[in-house]
Amino acid sequence: AQSVTQPDIHITVSEGASLELRCNYSYGATPYLFWYVQSPGQGLQLLLKYFSGDTLVQGIKGFEAEFKRSQSSFNLRKPSVHWSDAAEYFCAVGGVSSASKIIFGSGTRLSIRP
Amino acid sequence: EPEVTQTPSHQVTQMGQEVILRCVPISNHLYFYWYRQILGQKVEFLVSFYNNEISEKSEIFDDQFSVERPDGSNFTLKIRSTKLEDSAMYFCASRPPRDSTDTQYFGPGTRLTVL
Numbered sequence: 696a697q698s699v700t701q702p703d704i705h706i707t708v709s710e711g712a713s714l715e716l717r718c719n720y721s722y723g724a725t726p727y728l729f730w731y732v733q734s735p736g737q738g739l740q741l742l743l744k745y746f747s748g749d750t751l752v753q754g755i756k757g758f759e760a761e762f763k764r765s766q767s768s769f770n771l772r773k774p775s776v777h778w779s780d781a782a783e784y785f786c787a788v789g790g791v792s793s794a795s796k797i798i799f800g801s802g803t804r805l806s807i808r809p
Numbered sequence: 810e811p812e813v814t815q816t817p818s819h820q821v822t823q824m825g826q827e828v829i830l831r832c833v834p835i836s837n838h839l840y841f842y843w844y845r846q847i848l849g850q851k852v853e854f855l856v857s858f859y860n861n862e863i864s865e866k867s868e869i870f871d872d873q874f875s876v877e878r879p880d881g882s883n884f885t886l887k888i889r890s891t892k893l894e895d896s897a898m899y900f901c902a903s904r905p906p907r908d909s910t911d912t913q914y915f916g917p918g919t920r921l922t923v924l
Contacts, residue, residue, distance in 0.1 A: 727911045738917035739852070739900060746911075785852060789911030795840065795904065796865060797913055799852040 697722045699788050699800035707806040710778055716771040716803050718786030727789035728769040729797065730760055734782045745769065746790075756780070781807045811835040813916035815901050821922045822891055830886045830919045832901030840904040841884045842913060843876065845869070845897040852900065858884065891923045 698721045708714050720726060730742040743754025750762040760771045769786060786800040814833045822828050834841050843855040856866040858876050875887045884903075888895055898920050902913040 729912070731915070739915040741912065741914070744912055787852075789913075795911040795913075796842065796854040796857055796867075797844075797902075797911065798854065799844075801851040 697726075697788060697798050699786050699798055701784075701786055701800035701803050703803045704801070705804045705806065707808055708776055709808045711775050714771075714773045714776045714780070714805070716784050716786075716805070718769045718771065718800060719767050720769065720786075720788045721767065722788055724790070725764070728760075728762060729787040729789065730754065730758070730769075730771050731785045731787060731799075732756075732782045733785065733802075739785065742771070742784075776805075776807055778807045778809070781805055813901055813903055813914050815899075815916040815919050817919060818917065819920045819922070821924065824893055824923055825890050828888050828891055828921065830888075830899050830901075830921070832884045832886070832916055833882050834884055834901065834903030835905070835914060836882070837905060838903035838914075839906045840864075840913075841876075841878070842902040842904070843886045844900045844902065844915075846900065846918075847894075847897045855886075855899075888921075891921075893923050896921055896923045 700719045728745045731739040742758050743752050745752045745762045753759050758773050762769050783802045783804050785802045787797045789797045816831045841858040844852050846852045854867050856870045857864045873889045877885050898918045900918045901916040904913045
C-alpha cells in the first residue's frame with residue numbers, strides 16, 4: 696500500500712539556521728509529491744510539488760525540495776528559517792488512484808528558537 | 810487569487826445530531842474532495858467526487874456520510890448521526906480540469922466538535 700513517512704515529529708531550529716525536513720514514500724511508480732504547510736488554526740497551503748523533470752523543485756516562501764528516486768525521498772529544505780516558518784509541515788503523495796486522492800504523512804511540527 | 814472556502818469555521822453539535830459542512834470550491838474546478846484531521850493526527854482522505862458522483866471513498870466514509878453538489882457552486886458533506894469520534898477538522902479540496910498532477914487546493918477547514 697502507498698504510504699508516506701515523516702520520521703521527525705517535532706524539530707526546533709534557531710532563526711536564521713538552515714532546515715531540512717525528511718520525507719520518505721512508498722509507491723510502485725513515480726508518484727506526484729507535495730509539501731503542504733499548516734499554520735496553527737489554518738488550512739493547508741501548498742508549498743511545492745514534484746511530478747516530473749528536474750528533481751530539485753522550488754516553492755513558495757523560499758522552500759525547495761529534492762526528489763531522490765533511489766532513496767524514495769522528497770526532503771524539504773530552506774537555507775535560512777524565519778520565525779514565521781513555525782508551523783506543521785506535511786509531505787504527501789498523489790497519483791495513487793484514479794480518483795487522485797492524496798495520502799499525507801503524519802506531519803513534522805517546526806518550532807523556531809529566537 | 811481564487812480560494813476554496815468553507816463554512817462554518819467551527820461547528821459544535823450534540824452526539825446523534827445531523828451536521829452539514831459546506832464548501833465552495835474554486836469555480837472552474839471539476840474534482841472535489843473531503844479530508845479530515847483528527848486532533849494531533851494525520852490528514853485522511855474521505856471521499857472524492859466528480860461528474861456528480863462519488864469516484865472513490867475510504868473505509869471511514871460509511872453510511873453515515875454523504876456528499877452532494879446541490880447547485881453549481883456548493884459541495885457539502887453530511888454526517889447523519891454524529892458520534893464523538895467524528896470530532897475533527899474537515900477539509901474540502903478541489904482540483905482543476907486538465908491538471909494531471911493531482912494538485913489539490915484546500916479550504917481553511919471546518920472544526921467539528923461533537924459533545
